[in-house]
Amino acid sequence: MHSVWITLLLFCPAIVFTGNVLVFPVDGSHWVNMKIIVEELHSRGHSISVVRTTDSWYIKEHSPFYTAITLNMESGFDEGFITVFISKLLEIQRNGRSSWARFKLEMEQMEAASIMHKKGSQLIEQMFDDKHLMESLRDAKFDMVLTDPVILTGVMVARHLDLPLVFNVRWTCHGEGHFSIAPSPLSYVPVPGTELSDRMSFRERVLNIFAYCFSQFTLAHYVTPYYDGLMQKYFSQDSFMSLFQRADLWLMRIDFVFEFPRPTMPNVIYMGGFQCKPAKPLPQHLEDFVQSSGEHGVIVMSLGTFIASLPQEVSEEIAAAFAKLPQKVIWRHKGEPPASLGNNTLLVDWMPQNDLLGHAKTKVFVAHGGTNGVQEAIYHGVPILGLPLVFDQHDNLFKIKYRGAGKILNIFTINSESFLQGIEEVIHEPSYKMNMERLSRLHRDLPMKPLDHAIFWIEYIIRNKGAAHLRSESYTMPWYSYHSVDVILLLLGVALIMLLTFVVLVKTLCFCVCRGIKRKRD
Structure with a gap:
């Protein structure tokens, strides 16, 4: 009897949940990372569609691993733009290492980000205005969107199509990904770029807070203004930050062997080193x-x-x-x-x-x-x-x-x-x-390879049509509720009323005692 069951198990096909995945990558070295995941998903039977633009230089139109959706539009993130941009950064550094040079370096990067996001917002608007394109994306019945959130195209399309959203991430347009989703105490979580550790002196903590404030300033002036019109037109019920915070899964390309420990969230999955593999023989x-x-x-x-x-x-x-x-x-x-x-x-x-x-x-x-x-x-x-x-x-x-x-x-x-x-x-x-x-x-020293870990969670999203149960709903709260400002004000108000009541009672008691003493003397 046991041999019969074993035979049936061997010859019965395994139940495999294959999905239809829409990918919005970022070109250049970011695509090198995304391509590894795309190829692994393809090897497991999933159908992959990769969105690219006419100025893509790493993301090829023809591939055995995916079907390309080539938009007759430009992203602005092309080889020429990157080459000129990096040349400027190198020139600034060659001319000095002073604080002024560092400031010029940061501003040059912000100006480049501004150009990139201006073109990115125009690309998104062109896509949304192309009714035929958006209808074809809906008709394709995708199970999820996999995107690199350095560029917002995939983030906004996923929200527009109401699809589960997975990030292949280290950086977003806001900066390091954790700062968008997880508590990040600046007392021991260094802001990237400061070259600080998780053991900061008082002076270093001051620098860390200053760096964080500067990053928020640049975000407000060089990124979000380009998307204000899109947010009002298509996502009036959402805040700009909430588009990121509502993502089902964050596949984080870091390893805490290398990174400093910090708070995290249940829907952040770590896959640092997922591209690494044993060496093959050299040519x-x-x-x-x-x-x-x-x-x-x-x-x-x-x-x-x-x-x-x-x-x-x-x-x-x-x-x-x-x-x-x-x-x-x-x-x-x-x-x-x-x-x-x-x-x-x-x-x-x-x-x-x-x-x-x-x-x-x-x-x-x-x-x-x-x-x-x-x-x-x-x-x-x-x-x-x-x-x-x-x-x-x-x-x-x-x-x-x-x-x-x-x-x-x-x-x-x-x-x-x-x-x-x-x-x-x-x-x-x-x-x-x-x-x-x-x-x-x-x-x-891990229970499973980082790439296998990442693929498991992507397939988890496909099987379960998202992972809202892993996502904190804090993004739906206004800032004063998130930081408990309203509760603190209420408690301070109650404490103030109690203090005033106590002061009035003491003054009244003192007045009555003084009057009693005065009457006795009279």
Whole structure:
């Protein structure tokens, strides 16, 4: 009898809940992350539709993993815009590291965000005004929207179509995602960009509060004004912030092995390092080059998706330092090769970064501090020599330095000697390698892989048509109720009435006593 049941179980098809998922990604390095999730969902039988614009440069129109919905519109987030923007940021940093330069850097980023959100709001309005497009999205019967909330298109479309909403997130247009959804006490939760830890002095807490106020100021002046008209026209019952806070699930691309501990919420699912995987064999020409390093090993250098080359004078200093090392170097570099390039350095347009970091001969990762590269270095236990450039890179590398797993250099003030000294310190000081290997062990010690964890929760949303039971309804409360201002005022009022009553009683009693004493004397 038991054998019959076993046979039936083996031959009966498993019950699989496949869904129809609408994806609104952000181009560039953000798409590199989103693409991993899209491909994994496709491998599990889900139908994926990815919305892109005509100026997309990473998100291809044809793919075996998804059906592209190409809007005959421009997002403004194109390769040309990003290239010019980053060039401006690098130029500001090259000209100084003063407080004024830092302020100019922040303002340049806010101006770029302003342009991006202006074009983004126009894109959303064009979509909503295209009745045929919106009707086709409704008719497709999507089960959920998966989006990167740096851009608001997916957020607003999900609300407009009344679909469950899942974020692939670290950043929103407001800044770091947690600040939009979870309690964030500024006494020990550092604002990104401040390069502070969760152990702040009084002066640092003052700086942290100032940084938070500045971030709220920039949000109010450079982001929300572009969406006021859309909110009034389409979402008059919602506040701008509530569109984010009503999301069913936040897939957060962080790991508390790396991040500082902080309050969180039930619908925040952590998947830091979900893109990491065991190293595969290298292409033969790279394997031969790596093996030729002998006992000295290899140094890997990459500055990420957006920055493939540096100012020529900086590249010359770095190349001169590499030439003095016994290690072999694989450097992702585009543009004119430095004249000081040594025979031990191989320049490549592209590299299998994960596979190189996982190679036994890799000693150091020279990196700009992007989230993907940092997570891969942690996964493989490779210490970092950091050269932060823009965005969150300074903050990411500060955390690596704080954990004792890397060292940071200012790329615009280094010379060949200081760069050489930094490389040799990270290679020969055992604590860097030991601390990074400890982070790697902690990161890997999980009940299930981060990507599997993320996919489970996406499918949970599909099966259950959302996850409202995990979502705090605090976003429906006015600010004075959320912060209990009305309760505090009531209690203060009651206390004041009681105090006044007590004072009146005491004065009355004193008056009566005084009158009684006076009568006795008379």
